[in-house]
Every structure is written in C-alpha cells, then in structure tokens.
Amino acid sequence: MKSGTSFLLAARQCEIAELEQLAQSSVLVTVIARFIHALQRERGMSNIYLSSGGARFSQQRAEQVAASTHAELAVRAEFEKLDTEGFRVRNGARLFSRVAVVVHACDGLPALRARVANHALSAEEAANAFAKLISGLLAVVYEAADAATDPEISRALVALFNFMQGKEYAGQERALGARAFASGAIEPGTVQQWRHLVESQDANFQAFADFSDPQVLRVHQASRSVAVLEELDKLRGIARAGGVLDTELTQHWYETASQRIDAMKVVEDFLTAHLRSLCESRIAQARTELHDQRAQLHELAARAPQPDAAGTTPYGPQLERSILAMVQEQARRLQAMGDELESVRATLNERKVVERAKGLLMAHRGLSEDEAYKALRQMAMNQNKRLVDVANAVLSLADVLPGGAR
Amino acid sequence: MKSGTSFLLAARQCEIAELEQLAQSSVLVTVIARFIHALQRERGMSNIYLSSGGARFSQQRAEQVAASTHAELAVRAEFEKLDTEGFRVRNGARLFSRVAVVVHACDGLPALRARVANHALSAEEAANAFAKLISGLLAVVYEAADAATDPEISRALVALFNFMQGKEYAGQERALGARAFASGAIEPGTVQQWRHLVESQDANFQAFADFSDPQVLRVHQASRSVAVLEELDKLRGIARAGGVLDTELTQHWYETASQRIDAMKVVEDFLTAHLRSLCESRIAQARTELHDQRAQLHELAARAPQPDAAGTTPYGPQLERSILAMVQEQARRLQAMGDELESVRATLNERKVVERAKGLLMAHRGLSEDEAYKALRQMAMNQNKRLVDVANAVLSLADVLPGGAR
Structure with missing residues (x-):
C-alpha cells in the first residue's frame, strides 16, 4: 500500500511535470509571438499593396511572405511536439481545439496570398483574414495562460497575453491607417473604429502593466520613443479630422506605426525570454526541493527505531511528527499557491x-x-x-x- | 505533419479522458463521503463514551470502529488506483499532497482509538483529532471539485462539497452538544462556538442549494423531518440558555442530531450517485460525438475530389468550409464550456x-x-x-x- 510519504513525493513530481509542461508552453508561445509579428508585417504590407493598386510594397511583401512562412514552420514544429496521445497536456481539449482552428487557417494562407497578389480581394478583406488567423493564434496563447498552475508563471503569461493582444490592436490600427491614408479619404465609421482600436490597446497595456514586475516595466518604459509616439499622435489627429487625406502620408504613417510596433517587439522578446527563464528556474527549484525531501525522508527512515509489525507506523513518535510537519507544510504551500x-x-x-x-x-x-x-x-x-x-x-x-x- | 482535423479529434479525446478522470474522482468522492460519515458517528460515540467516563456507548463505539475501518479500506483502495506515475491526474500536485495528509492521519487512527479506549485524552481532544482527519478528507473532495473541467459536473461537485462540509459542521455540533449535555454544564464560550457551527451549516447548505438543480433540491426537501428539526431547535434552545444541563438529555440530543444527520446521509448518497451517473452520461455523449465526428470527416474525405500535391489542402473549397465549420464549432463549444x-x-x-x-x-x-x-x-x-x-x-x-x- 502506498504510504503518505510516497504521495508526498508524487505530489512534488507532479509539480515538476506541470512546470515542464509550462516550459514547453512558453516555447510554443515564443514562436507564436514571432509568427504573429511576421503576419502583422505581412498584413500591413498587403494592405498598402492592395490600397495602392500594387504600386507600393510589391517587393517588400514578397520578402515578408518568405519570413512569415519561416515563422509558420517553427509554430507547426511546436504543434507537432504537443502530446496529443498521452493526455499530459493540462487543458488538452481546449488547447487542441484552438490549434485545430489555427492549423486550418494556416492551410489557407497560400490561397489568401495568391488572392492578394492578384488583387482578387479588397485591402480590408485581406486585413480581416490576417486578423482572424492572428486572433486564433492569440487564443492558443490564452489557453496556455489559462492552464498555468504556478502563480508567478501565470502572472507572466497573463501579462504577455495582454501585451500581445495590445500589440495586435496596434497592428490593426497600422493596417487601418495605411488603408485610410492610401485611399486618400476617411469615413466617420472608420474614425470610430480607429478610436476603438486605440482604447483597446490602452486597456491591454494597462492590464499588462498590472501583471508585470518593475523589471519588465522598466524595459517597456525604455522601449518607448517619445518622438515616435508624438509623431503617431500627430498623424492620428490628421486622420481623426476626417475628410480628404494626403496619400503621400501613407508611407510615413506606416513607418511611424511600424517603429512603435517594432519597439513593442523588443519588449515582447524580453517577455518571452523572461517567461522561459522563469519556468527553468522554477523547475530547478522544484527539483532541488524534491531531492532535499527525498534525502530528509531517507535520513528519518534510517533513524527510525524499528518497523512496526503492522507496517503502518514505521517511524517513532518523534519522527512521525517530523514527517507530519513535512506533509502539512507541503499541503499548506500548495494551498497558498492555489x-x-x-x-x-x-x-x-x-x-x-x-x-x-x-x-x-x-x-x-x-x-x-x-x-x-x-x-x-x-x-x-x-x-x-x-x-x-x-x-x-x-x-x-x-x-x-x-x-x-x- | 498533423492536420487540423487530427487536432480536432485529439481535442475530443482529451475531453473524454478528462471526463473519465472525473468519473474516477466521483468514485473516490463517494467512498470518502462514506468514510466521513463513519468517522462522524465514531466521533459522536467516542465523545459520549469519554464524557460519560465510559458509562455510555462502549459497545456501539467498538462496532462503529469496525465500520469505520471498513470504510477506510475502501478509501485507501481508491487512493491506490490514483495514477501517481503517469501524471494524468489534472491537479496531481495538490491532490496528492492532500492525500498524503489523509494517509498519514489514517495511520494514526489505531493509536487515537487506543487513547480513547484508555481515557487517555479528553472528549474535546478526541473530537478535534477526528475533525482534523475529516477536514483533510474534505480537502481531497475540494481538490476533486476544483479540477473539474465540465461545468455541469463542476457544479455538482461544488454542491456536493458544500453539502458534505455542512454535514460535517452538523456532525461537529452533534459532538459539541453531546459533550455539553454529558458534562452537565455549558460555558458561554461553548454557546458561542455552537452558534458559529449552526451559522456555518446554514452558509454551506445555502451554497449547496445555489449549485443544485430542482431534482436534487426536492430530494433534500423530502429528507427533512419537521419534527426532528423542531426537536433539535428545542434542545439547542435549552443548551443556549446556558448554565446547568440535564445529563439525561445526552442520549436524546445524540439521537435527535443523528436522525438529522442520517437523513443528510440519504441526500449525500443521492448526490454521489447523481454525480457518478452525470459523469457516465457525459462520457457516453462525448464518445458518441467523437464517433459522429470521425464518420463525418471520413465521409468528407471520401467526397474530396483529389489530394493536392503539397498535401496541405486535400479537400475542395466546399468541403474545406464544412471542416472549417466543424473546427470552429468545437472551439466555440469549448469556449462556452470554459x-x-x-x-x-x-x-x-x-x-x-x-x-x-x-x-x-x-x-x-x-x-x-x-x-x-x-x-x-x-x-x-x-x-x-x-x-x-x-x-x-x-x-x-x-x-x-x-x-x-x-
């Protein structure tokens, strides 16, 4: 019959297994972040390409497609590594169903690109198709955040998810602005939509800040260029005024918005690296604790006077109390984490x-x-x-x- | 490379695995409920035995010890079945650490009973020792409820947990009352503690009602005997008045409180059976859906015009849309469940x-x-x-x- 101490050690081993699962998730989230960034660039370029009737960004778009495909393969490789047979993934049902949506949407990318190249759809339709795929990828990140069992890692994942979501709204704003400037005019509905995208960004970045530690916030602060933000606000103001827009501002808008988003990319890279190192250090810590606990139990057993005939209480009353303290301490610790x-x-x-x-x-x-x-x-x-x-x-x-x- | 549809099916299989895990948990919770009920009876009898200086309940207590031990073995057998190696248990770390506490406390039961038999501890100390073990068992039930991924089963588990917790407060009240009546006097502190136990019961039974469906509430309603509740309130009133108590009322108090608790046992048995059948019907439903989904995909593949050279889009555009609809529908369904x-x-x-x-x-x-x-x-x-x-x-x-x- 399994003893109390064997369950104690099994609990610790589960904790390590859960952390290893989170480490795998953090790698998945990292490659997803890169893929989304590539898709955001491709979306912006496709928008200008389509809005300008193919006059602009033709070459850059072709290069970006290659970069996106490269990033997509990295995501697919991580999907392959997911244990779909062993049921060890914590919220497998929801995660895999999100992955199914993404894989399916990725399968449709070549067809989407062909339609962009042939001007077979509007800039807005193209932007929406990219936004849909990105939203599917963000849903995968959300499931990873939701499955986290360690509060510190959970907080880091929630912060990262909000940052990525905020960055995506920034990317949608870039695409929306690029379409507006390239078309030379803006409707009141577009102004409204634009405002909504700006507000959504603010909400996500506020949530990101709420869940981040000072070190992360400093990196975020350092990444922000006042000149870029002021320029962006100026262009937003021009667009918000409505009516006819100077198409010559398209490139300038795109580059300014891109400067801001590329700066976000630096923070995002920091966040994903931070997350991975957090997982690694928590795993190392849990392994050390398991090792210490084993050694402690071994020592206690060695000091035990003699095994009881029934085999139920192999330790003396004092050692009993030591083990009881260990068992209770662990339950308390996990309770506090919970x-x-x-x-x-x-x-x-x-x-x-x-x-x-x-x-x-x-x-x-x-x-x-x-x-x-x-x-x-x-x-x-x-x-x-x-x-x-x-x-x-x-x-x-x-x-x-x-x-x-x- | 795994296709979107293979992730779709993997998600469904995970869902079934999670439900099977819940079915196993519901069996565990059932035997725990029985064990707690036995311990509650043993606690009550031990209390009167100790408070009466061994004059009362000597024989009944010995019989109850045998019944408790029988129930304990059933719980231990379920603990043995837990997969401590494969990490398939959803919140293994927390569950196993709760189990470790319980196994350890169970190991100490023979020593506790020997001390009760020899009057080597006070009635209150004995009651506290039993309450501690029961609280550990309830913590296992709580973890099972917390790990539920299906909202309907989660609700049933939360209702059951609250019912069991409320019943335990009723059991503590029975023990407290038995001590008070048997000792022939009651302190103001005890009156206060008694009131707290009654309020705690009310809160738990309210939560139980909030999470239960009408069918369960009807069973609960039917189980309540107005005569017993009135008698209980009368005895509570006598005790609450404070001062000297008639020791002759001990047996009457114990029996009245026991009638109420035994009626709760009937509801509890219904709740655990309800939970198990809920798990079974959800598993059967999920299996049927998996079967249907497989058949549907098979049919779609058979109707596909011809595989694409790259192998990425083996279905025609219309079939593509059918699969997309399936993929999205499942993600939506799981989202709604989440x-x-x-x-x-x-x-x-x-x-x-x-x-x-x-x-x-x-x-x-x-x-x-x-x-x-x-x-x-x-x-x-x-x-x-x-x-x-x-x-x-x-x-x-x-x-x-x-x-x-x-």
Whole structure:
C-alpha cells in the first residue's frame, strides 16, 4: 500500500511535470509571438499593396511572405511536439481545439496570398483574414495562460497575453491607417473604429502593466520613443479630422506605426525570454526541493527505531511528527499557491469591477469614459492602491460621491 | 505533419479522458463521503463514551470502529488506483499532497482509538483529532471539485462539497452538544462556538442549494423531518440558555442530531450517485460525438475530389468550409464550456460579494448579521434573482438605500 510519504513525493513530481509542461508552453508561445509579428508585417504590407493598386510594397511583401512562412514552420514544429496521445497536456481539449482552428487557417494562407497578389480581394478583406488567423493564434496563447498552475508563471503569461493582444490592436490600427491614408479619404465609421482600436490597446497595456514586475516595466518604459509616439499622435489627429487625406502620408504613417510596433517587439522578446527563464528556474527549484525531501525522508527512515509489525507506523513518535510537519507544510504551500493563482484569475474577473466603477463615475460626474478611467488611475496613484481596489471603493462608497443624481 | 482535423479529434479525446478522470474522482468522492460519515458517528460515540467516563456507548463505539475501518479500506483502495506515475491526474500536485495528509492521519487512527479506549485524552481532544482527519478528507473532495473541467459536473461537485462540509459542521455540533449535555454544564464560550457551527451549516447548505438543480433540491426537501428539526431547535434552545444541563438529555440530543444527520446521509448518497451517473452520461455523449465526428470527416474525405500535391489542402473549397465549420464549432463549444466553468468558479468568489453586501446592510440599517442575510434572501426571492445579483445591486445602489449615515 502506498504510504503518505510516497504521495508526498508524487505530489512534488507532479509539480515538476506541470512546470515542464509550462516550459514547453512558453516555447510554443515564443514562436507564436514571432509568427504573429511576421503576419502583422505581412498584413500591413498587403494592405498598402492592395490600397495602392500594387504600386507600393510589391517587393517588400514578397520578402515578408518568405519570413512569415519561416515563422509558420517553427509554430507547426511546436504543434507537432504537443502530446496529443498521452493526455499530459493540462487543458488538452481546449488547447487542441484552438490549434485545430489555427492549423486550418494556416492551410489557407497560400490561397489568401495568391488572392492578394492578384488583387482578387479588397485591402480590408485581406486585413480581416490576417486578423482572424492572428486572433486564433492569440487564443492558443490564452489557453496556455489559462492552464498555468504556478502563480508567478501565470502572472507572466497573463501579462504577455495582454501585451500581445495590445500589440495586435496596434497592428490593426497600422493596417487601418495605411488603408485610410492610401485611399486618400476617411469615413466617420472608420474614425470610430480607429478610436476603438486605440482604447483597446490602452486597456491591454494597462492590464499588462498590472501583471508585470518593475523589471519588465522598466524595459517597456525604455522601449518607448517619445518622438515616435508624438509623431503617431500627430498623424492620428490628421486622420481623426476626417475628410480628404494626403496619400503621400501613407508611407510615413506606416513607418511611424511600424517603429512603435517594432519597439513593442523588443519588449515582447524580453517577455518571452523572461517567461522561459522563469519556468527553468522554477523547475530547478522544484527539483532541488524534491531531492532535499527525498534525502530528509531517507535520513528519518534510517533513524527510525524499528518497523512496526503492522507496517503502518514505521517511524517513532518523534519522527512521525517530523514527517507530519513535512506533509502539512507541503499541503499548506500548495494551498497558498492555489490561493495566489485564484487571485490572479480573480484579478482578470476584477477588470469587470473597474468597468463598473468607470460607468458609475461617468453617470455621477458626467465624465467621458477616458476621463473616468484617468480619474480612477489618479486616485489609485494618490492612494498608492491598485486600480481594482479603488474601483471597489468607488462602488461601495457610491453614496458619498459628490454631485450627480441617478 | 498533423492536420487540423487530427487536432480536432485529439481535442475530443482529451475531453473524454478528462471526463473519465472525473468519473474516477466521483468514485473516490463517494467512498470518502462514506468514510466521513463513519468517522462522524465514531466521533459522536467516542465523545459520549469519554464524557460519560465510559458509562455510555462502549459497545456501539467498538462496532462503529469496525465500520469505520471498513470504510477506510475502501478509501485507501481508491487512493491506490490514483495514477501517481503517469501524471494524468489534472491537479496531481495538490491532490496528492492532500492525500498524503489523509494517509498519514489514517495511520494514526489505531493509536487515537487506543487513547480513547484508555481515557487517555479528553472528549474535546478526541473530537478535534477526528475533525482534523475529516477536514483533510474534505480537502481531497475540494481538490476533486476544483479540477473539474465540465461545468455541469463542476457544479455538482461544488454542491456536493458544500453539502458534505455542512454535514460535517452538523456532525461537529452533534459532538459539541453531546459533550455539553454529558458534562452537565455549558460555558458561554461553548454557546458561542455552537452558534458559529449552526451559522456555518446554514452558509454551506445555502451554497449547496445555489449549485443544485430542482431534482436534487426536492430530494433534500423530502429528507427533512419537521419534527426532528423542531426537536433539535428545542434542545439547542435549552443548551443556549446556558448554565446547568440535564445529563439525561445526552442520549436524546445524540439521537435527535443523528436522525438529522442520517437523513443528510440519504441526500449525500443521492448526490454521489447523481454525480457518478452525470459523469457516465457525459462520457457516453462525448464518445458518441467523437464517433459522429470521425464518420463525418471520413465521409468528407471520401467526397474530396483529389489530394493536392503539397498535401496541405486535400479537400475542395466546399468541403474545406464544412471542416472549417466543424473546427470552429468545437472551439466555440469549448469556449462556452470554459466560460460557464469560469462562472461556476466566479460564483464561489461572489460569495464574498454577499458578505460585503451583508456588511453594508448591517451598517446602513443597523441589522444583525442574521437579519441582513435574511433581508438579502427576501429581496432575492421577491425579485426572483440570485442572492449574488441582489448583493451586487445592494453594493452598487448603496446611495439610494434608506436611512443610516456612514
């Protein structure tokens, strides 16, 4: 019959297996990030190529297709490594079904590219097709983040997912802007869509910041070029004014947006490397702990006076207590990790609380969504609290807020 | 290279494997429920035995020890079946570490019983030792509930866990009451502890009701004997009055509390059987769907005009679309299941919202905790809403609540 200590060691081994699974996921996420980046570039170039009737970016697009294909093969190679037979992948059902969607969409890429080359679809249709594939790839990243059992790794994955999603909105903005400038005109609907893409980026980058440690945030801060951001805002302002746009600005828009996105790529590379090293160090740590635990149990057994006839209590009462302490300590530690993991998940839910608090401030104080968000952020900074705590306080103290009847 | 459809089928197979894992967990949970019930009886008898200086329940206790040991062996046999080598158990690390605690505590049962037989410990110490083992067993059930990937099964497990936890508080109340009546006196501290046990039961049974379907609730309703509950409340009232207690009421208290707990056992048996049949029907359903999906893919492949040279798109464009629809449908279905699962988990978190709303009502209206809870329940019933929705409404509409300044 298996003893309590054998379950103790089995628990530790499971923990290592789960971490190894996460390490494999982090490699998968890394190659997906590269593939998405390549697809984002290809999308932008395809857009200008189509919007300009083939006059621009013909050569660059061809080169980018080769780069995208290269990145795609790396992703497919990682998909191949997924254990679809052994059921060792934590949330296999959901992950594999996401992978199925992606593989299927990848199979359709050659046909999509042929249609772009032959001007057989509009710039917008092409952009949407790329966006769909990228959204499928991001869903794979989301499943990887959702399957994480280690709170620190889970936090890093959630931060990375939000960063990638924010970067994708930036990529969609680049494509949308490129289409608008290249076509020489902008509709009010496009202005609205553009604004939505900018707001979505802000929300994702805020979530990224909430889940990141100071080291990551410093890298992010250092990557941002004020000159590029100012130039981007200037071009956004020109487009937002609506009406006729100078087609000569297309290249400039594309390059400015690309400078910003390429800077994001540097942060993304840092995030994926950070994630992989986090997995490795957690695995090394867990292995050391397993080794120590084994040695400790071995020593305890050696010091045991004599095995009991029934074989149920092979250690003396004092050694019994040592083992009990080990068993309880491990259960407590895993419980604490579980609670922390739950709180990372809860924070994802808590983002809804922030939305509700924003709504309340908008109603109470007649603020715009953006102003309400900034007010919450300001309160959080002033009170040195997390955004969600301030949002909760706003909701529960709604009655003492000045002004505005509902 | 694996195709999109092979990942599609792998996802389905994972789903079946996860359900089979849950079916195994539901058997484990069933034998744990039986073991806990036996331990609860043994605890109650040990309490009276010790409190009465060995005058009462000597024979019954000896018989109950045999029954407990029998139930323990069934649990240990299920522990043996756990796959500690293959890492197929979803949250192995946490589950095995809980099992380690339980196995260790079970190893200590013979020594505990010897001390009870020799009056070498107080009734309270004995009760605490049993409560600790039961709490360890409930932690195993909690991990099983936490690992569920199917929302319906997850809900059934959460309901069962809360029912078992509520029943355990009822068992602790029985033991506490038995000690109090047998000793002939009650301290204010004990009255306080008693009240806490009753409130904890109410909270757990409320959670059980929130997660249960009408069929289960009817069984629960039918199991409750008004006569027994009234008698129990009468005895609780006598004890709550404090001071000297009639030791002759010990047996009567024990039997009345036992009648209630034995009725709970009937519901518990129904819940575990319900859970097992739920797992079986979900497995059968998933197998049928896998079979249908395979047949459908086979048919599509047979209708394919001819394989493409590159081998990437073996189906014609129309068949392509059929497969795309299948792939997307499955991803959507699993997404919906994931969202629902998330909402079951969120509801567990939302219980905290109810606590906060209660606090608000207590502050605003000067209600006691119990009155605040009843007020929320009444609002929920009147508005035909869930308790948590009412609690959320109370929190966000705090400013329109009548009376009470903060």
